[in-house]
Amino acid sequence: MSAASLSAPDELGRRLLDRLRPGSDSRMTAGLTVVLVAVSLGASALLLMLTGASPSASLSAIWTGSLANTTGWTTTLLNVAPLLLVAVGACICSSAGTFNIGQEGQVLVGGLAGAWVGLRLAMPGPMLIVVVLIAAAVGGGAWAALSALMLRFRGVNVPVSTLLMTFLAIQLVTFAVSTPWGLQESTQGSSGIADAQSNPLPVNAQLAGFGQYPSLQLNTGLFIALVAAVGVALVLSRSRWGFRVRMVGLNPLTAKHAGVRVGALGGFTLALSGAFAGLAGGLLLASPVSTNRLQAGLSDNVGWDGLLVALVARNRPLVAIPVAFVFAVLRAGGDFLSATGVPSYLVDIVKALLVLAFVAPPVLVDLFRGRRGAMPSTAPAVSVVPTETKAAA
Amino acid sequence: MTPTTSAVPILELRGITKSYGTVTACDAVDLRVDAGEIHGLLGENGAGKSSLMKVLLGLVRRDTGTVLVRGESVALDSPQEAAELGIGMVHQHFSLINGLTVWENVALGDTGKVNKQAICSDIAEVCARYGLPIDPEAQVGSLSAGERQRVEVVKCLRRDPQILILDEPTSVLTQAESQELFGVLGRVVQEEGRAVILISHKLAEIAQATDRVTVLRKGRVAFRAATAETTPQLLAQQMVGRDVSLGEEGAALGLLPVQKARTGQAGDRDRQQPVLRLAGLTVEQGGVRVLEDVDLTVGAGEIVALYGVEGNGQATLGEILAGLLPPTAGTVEVAGSTVDVTRPGALAKAGLGIVPEDRHHSGVVLDMSVAENLTMKSLDKVSGRFLLRRGVMRAEARRLADEFNIVTSSLDAPVRSLSGGNQQRVVLARELSGDTRVLVAAQPTHGLDVGAIEDMYSRLRKAAAEGVGVLLISTEFEEVMALATWIAVISSGRITGVLPVSEATSERLGMLVGGEAA
Numbered sequence: 040m041s042a043a044s045l046s047a048p049d050e051l052g053r054r055l056l057d058r059l060r061p062g063s064d065s066r067m068t069a070g071l072t073v074v075l076v077a078v079s080l081g082a083s084a085l086l087l088m089l090t091g092a093s094p095s096a097s098l099s100a101i102w103t104g105s106l107a108n109t110t111g112w113t114t115t116l117l118n119v120a121p122l123l124l125v126a127v128g129a130c131i132c133s134s135a136g137t138f139n140i141g142q143e144g145q146v147l148v149g150g151l152a153g154a155w156v157g158l159r160l161a162m163p164g165p166m167l168i169v170v171v172l173i174a175a176a177v178g179g180g181a182w183a184a185l186s187a188l189m190l191r192f193r194g195v196n197v198p199v200s201t202l203l204m205t206f207l208a209i210q211l212v213t214f215a216v217s218t219p220w221g222l223q224e225s226t227q228g229s230s231g232i233a234d235a236q237s238n239p240l241p242v243n244a245q246l247a248g249f250g251q252y253p254s255l256q257l258n259t260g261l262f263i264a265l266v267a268a269v270g271v272a273l274v275l276s277r278s279r280w281g282f283r284v285r286m287v288g289l290n291p292l293t294a295k296h297a298g299v300r301v302g303a304l305g306g307f308t309l310a311l312s313g314a315f316a317g318l319a320g321g322l323l324l325a326s327p328v329s330t331n332r333l334q335a336g337l338s339d340n341v342g343w344d345g346l347l348v349a350l351v352a353r354n355r356p357l358v359a360i361p362v363a364f365v366f367a368v369l370r371a372g373g374d375f376l377s378a379t380g381v382p383s384y385l386v387d388i389v390k391a392l393l394v395l396a397f398v399a400p401p402v403l404v405d406l407f408r409g410r411r412g413a414m415p416s417t418a419p420a421v422s423v424v425p426t427e428t429k430a431a432a
Numbered sequence: 433m434t435p436t437t438s439a440v441p442i443l444e445l446r447g448i449t450k451s452y453g454t455v456t457a458c459d460a461v462d463l464r465v466d467a468g469e470i471h472g473l474l475g476e477n478g479a480g481k482s483s484l485m486k487v488l489l490g491l492v493r494r495d496t497g498t499v500l501v502r503g504e505s506v507a508l509d510s511p512q513e514a515a516e517l518g519i520g521m522v523h524q525h526f527s528l529i530n531g532l533t534v535w536e537n538v539a540l541g542d543t544g545k546v547n548k549q550a551i552c553s554d555i556a557e558v559c560a561r562y563g564l565p566i567d568p569e570a571q572v573g574s575l576s577a578g579e580r581q582r583v584e585v586v587k588c589l590r591r592d593p594q595i596l597i598l599d600e601p602t603s604v605l606t607q608a609e610s611q612e613l614f615g616v617l618g619r620v621v622q623e624e625g626r627a628v629i630l631i632s633h634k635l636a637e638i639a640q641a642t643d644r645v646t647v648l649r650k651g652r653v654a655f656r657a658a659t660a661e662t663t664p665q666l667l668a669q670q671m672v673g674r675d676v677s678l679g680e681e682g683a684a685l686g687l688l689p690v691q692k693a694r695t696g697q698a699g700d701r702d703r704q705q706p707v708l709r710l711a712g713l714t715v716e717q718g719g720v721r722v723l724e725d726v727d728l729t730v731g732a733g734e735i736v737a738l739y740g741v742e743g744n745g746q747a748t749l750g751e752i753l754a755g756l757l758p759p760t761a762g763t764v765e766v767a768g769s770t771v772d773v774t775r776p777g778a779l780a781k782a783g784l785g786i787v788p789e790d791r792h793h794s795g796v797v798l799d800m801s802v803a804e805n806l807t808m809k810s811l812d813k814v815s816g817r818f819l820l821r822r823g824v825m826r827a828e829a830r831r832l833a834d835e836f837n838i839v840t841s842s843l844d845a846p847v848r849s850l851s852g853g854n855q856q857r858v859v860l861a862r863e864l865s866g867d868t869r870v871l872v873a874a875q876p877t878h879g880l881d882v883g884a885i886e887d888m889y890s891r892l893r894k895a896a897a898e899g900v901g902v903l904l905i906s907t908e909f910e911e912v913m914a915l916a917t918w919i920a921v922i923s924s925g926r927i928t929g930v931l932p933v934s935e936a937t938s939e940r941l942g943m944l945v946g947g948e949a950a
């Protein structure tokens with residue numbers, strides 16, 4: 040259909056993303072963010088009290104679990120790496136106007152691919168971990184590429200297809216780890232019982248720490264994630280390819296006119312974001328944050344949380360670094376908190392409230408001011424009543 | 433047609449102010465409309481005409497001011513209230529649903545049970561009374577622009593409004609259709625004592641059809657007078673806020689008569705090598721032929737205008753030439769070689785630049801910087817294999833910004849922060865940079881103020897003088913007469929005639945626009 044080729048390829052995703060761009064009116068947005076964060080923290084405290092826990096004790100538990108000592112720091116920093124990788128991937132495809140929300144599944148498929156290579160490929164030496172991580176990235180990328188193909192050939196919405204593919208991924212991994220000829224662990228001794236998980240990765244397929252610090256472990260995964268964040272930020276802002284990506288994200292028609300293959304580039308960024316999520320899955324598998332075994336619970340919401348990191352960072356990879364750190368604190372501290380008897384879902388609720396507090400303000404500012412685009416932020420000269428010019432399109 | 437000044441005006445606005453954020457769209461506007469008159473509301477784009485009417489229709493709430501209908505103060509909080517007060521509007525852009533029939537569209541917005549017979553007989557009655565023949569069973573999608581306008585008017589008149597507002601009603605009409613519309617309006621006010629507010633930026637139209645006129649400038653009332661006591665020149669001066677000569681600016685404002693463009697090169701056309709040749713361009717969308725077998729050539733250094741009423745396939749042609757839409761059949765040749773328009777950027781590479789009809793749609797990326805927008809089509813020039821060269825990009829952008837007088841606080845400012853005229857200059861500068869052989873300018877002066885229009889005209893002339901072939905797609909008669917050496921007329925997606933400007937008259941073009949051979 041010629042009409043379809045004229046409009047943006049993925050309207051739904053674009054409309055969602057439009058709402059999440061760095062805001063137009065920063066002062067009002069910032070003020071509202073502060074207010075909403077306060078409100079969400081207050082609501083969290085109230086919730087804790089309602090369940091009979093003490094807010095201050097909970098806060099100190101989160102602190103103890105995440106930042107109070109080197110053990111806490113180790114856990115927190117181990118959590119930063121996969122979150123940041125997922126978020127950086129999300130930044131890439133969002134910059135191109137493609138809204139991938141299926142990172143959770145892409146993380147799992149990445150883990151599956153990494154585990155399969157790590158367990159089946161008997162390679163000596165440290166090359167194996169490199170191959171495992173590459174396989175994980177390729178796996179996650181291929182999983183996301185399926186959604187890109189669905190868009191290209193059947194016009195399926197990317198947010199919808201990536202979301203639904205997540206549930207398929209969970210089934211796929213569950214199947215793999217509960218099938219003896221798949222990746223299920225070898226039976227233990229004479230009992231003959233095997234759990235729904237894989238064997239642990241061989242030691243040379245596990246990520247080593249770097250540097251020697253008393254009782255603090257810094258994992259190579261963190262280093263990979265930080266390099267990825269800085270690298271992607273540079274590529275998006277400084278490279279020719281990044282220029283095209285931003286053009287496609289901001290105005291696909293102008294980009295097409297300027298000679299960009301809009302559909303192909305959008306699909307490629309989607310696959311790339313899947314690859315970053317897959318790599319995050321590989322990290323989860325290969326770093327001490329997990330048991331180094333593939334399980335259906337391997338991803339443990341890292342995909343969702345990473346997506347939230349990108350949302351809060353408004354798709355800026357460098358901003359994603361501190362945001363990922365905050366989320367990692369909540370993850371590490373939340374685990375510790377639930378060990379003290381507070382239901383762990385409360386931590387999820389707190390997290391969700393915080394995300395809302397960060398994501399909602401620009402949307403609300405727009406609502407206060409009438410619909411977005413009703414007033415050009417700085418240039419009234421365009422037309423005082425832009426509906427006129429819009430309708431002219 | 434002398435205005436009857438009754439004691440109590442049918443509508444009076446006092447001190448209407450409406451701001452959007454920091455921008456004041458209407459600033460203490462007073463307007464008085466009597467029963468039995470056609471009141472012209474004149475102003476440039478952004479002068480506040482539409483905002484004022486939105487207040488009147490209850491679509492937006494005024495900040496301050498009083499609205500009196502027949503002497504009584506009214507709140508106007510909702511469109512329903514405005515409708516009950518007998519205020520009706522025919523919008524500039526049709527608010528009809530193509531998939532529905534005429535009577536269904538007319539019934540939209542009615543409350544209670546839908547009674548087809550009653551509605552159809554209503555329509556027949558209105559049609560007969562005003563001489564607006566229309567088939568209630570026809571699908572709106574199959575009607576011409578003029579017929580759709582008729583449906584809009586019938587829909588509005590059926591509600592029996594006392595105050596009828598028409599927003600730029602002739603932008604999609606042929607001259608004959610415009611005449612018919614004004615005839616109907618004359619009857620509405622004279623025989624039935626209603627009031628009509630006619631919004632327009634075309635002076636000729638205001639002078640011809642209205643009894644009194646109010647001119648808005650930058651949200652304020654700049655001038656008001658009985659139309660008979662004023663002249664188009666005076667109105668133009670009030671609208672723009674400075675003296676207006678009859679030449680260039682006159683054409684921009686729709687003033688007659690126009691100076692015809694020089695016709696020097698028109699004679700030896702066949703000997704030139706055309707820089708743009710469209711052959712048999714056909715586009716089918718949903719079984720409808722939007723463009724049919726369009727042949728058109730543009731020679732180096734000449735300005736060829738494609739003239740026609742809005743909605744006759746020009747937009748589709750613009751999309752093809754912007755590389756956004758592949759044609760169903762036909763070829764595009766630039767500088768002698770056929771271009772594969774399905775390849776992104778192929779037209780640009782071949783040397784075709786285009787100022788698109790809607791620059792926000794496909795001309796600029798509003799949230800990217802001026803420098804980025806100026807160089808986005810020539811990335812090879814401003815980047816290495818992998819990295820952008822910011823310095824080169826800025827230097828190139830600086831050069832273009834100086835050459836084209838682009839006024840911006842900084843080259844790093846987003847294009848969104850520029851005025852419409854400067855945004856248009858960004859597009860023009862980019863499209864003319866590099867080795868441009870053909871420039872397509874689609875409605876290049878839409879929405880620009882007079883100064884920017886003049887600038888655009890001189891730039892198009894300059895481009896042609898430097899040997900670029902210019903294809904000007906325009907709906908403005910005065911514009912094509914002032915700029916073009918050849919005029920091709922498009923009607924319902926077909927080229928109905930091509931004539932040199934020396935042979936073009938408004939009558940001949942009018943007939944061609946209506947689809948008749950002239």
